[in-house]
Amino acid sequence: MRYIIFDIDGTLTDTTEVDDHCFTQALEETFGFRGFETDYGHYENTTDSGIIHQLFMERDQRTYxxxxxxxxxxxxxxxxxxxxxxxxxxxxxxxxxxxxxHALCTQEGISVGLATGGWRESALFKLSCAGITTAACAAASFAQDARARRDIIGNTILQMNKLHKIDMPLSEIIYVGDGKWDYQATQQLGIQFIGIDNKKLEDLADIVKIGDYDELQLHLV
Known part of the structure; x- marks a missing residue:
């Protein structure tokens, strides 16, 4: 068996632009934050919980x-x-x-999980709007579960191990993502990475990238 774990924004759903815009507006309206960095890839943890934690620490010396x-x-x-x-x-x-x-969820020898830096509620809403069904996924983790992306992915792996009653070797785990922070998290965990080919990953030349999901199966043999 192998585990295939997916990020959501920019990986399964084309929602990065609207997500960033609404996230910024929500920070301003909910907490009155102004003048903060809105290129969220520059934060220590590029997750919803990590970004808000960092902003609170910088402004109020406390978390939310x-x-x-x-x-x-x-x-x-x-x-x-x-x-x-x-x-x-x-x-x-x-x-x-x-x-x-859907194909991977029904494929023998593969278990599918989700691990996103977004909140559970917003992630599920965006998936629903995009028409993507995830009911057959073995496990899912969100920004509520941890601030660091590596820990969010790790939480999904722990759930999948518990479900299947195994301790999956790291070499048999693949994370599919679209950002440098995704790649860095897989490096920290020691698992494989497959990137969605885009500008955010253009500086990473020595990684597997796919420009079309039809190519993914080629990297699972």
Whole structure:
């Protein structure tokens, strides 16, 4: 058996632009933050929980409370829903993502998981808008589960190991993502990485990249 774990934004769903815009607006409206870095790849942890934690630490020398987190998530979700209502093509699937996800979930010898730096509620909403069904996935982890992406991925691996009652060798685990932070997390964990070919990964020449999901199966043999 092998584990294939997917990121969501930019990997399964074409939602990075609308997500960043609504996330920034939610930070401003929920917490009154202004003048912060909105290129979120520059944060120590490029996850929703990691970014908010860092901003709170820099401004108030504390992390956010659970109540503040929940207030932010609800505001963020309202903004995403409004954006989708105004223009539903802002939340599309990456071409063939739903098809490959379904195929892998039904393929013998493969178990599929999700691990995203986004909140559970926003991630599931974007997947639903993109028409991607994830019910057959073995496990999923979100920004609520950890601040560091490596720990979010690690949480999914632990869930999958518990489900299958095995301790999967790291060499048999693949993470599919679209950002440098995804690659760095796999390096920290010691698992394999397959990148979605885009500008964010153009500086990484010695990694496996796919430009079309039909190519993914070629790297699973």
């Amino acid at each position: 409370t659970e109540a503040e987190r929940e207030r932010f998530i609800q505001n963020f979700l309202v903004l995403l829903k409004d954006a989708y209502a105004q223009r539903n093509d802002c939340m599309k699937e990456i071409p063939k993502a739903g098809k490959i996800l």
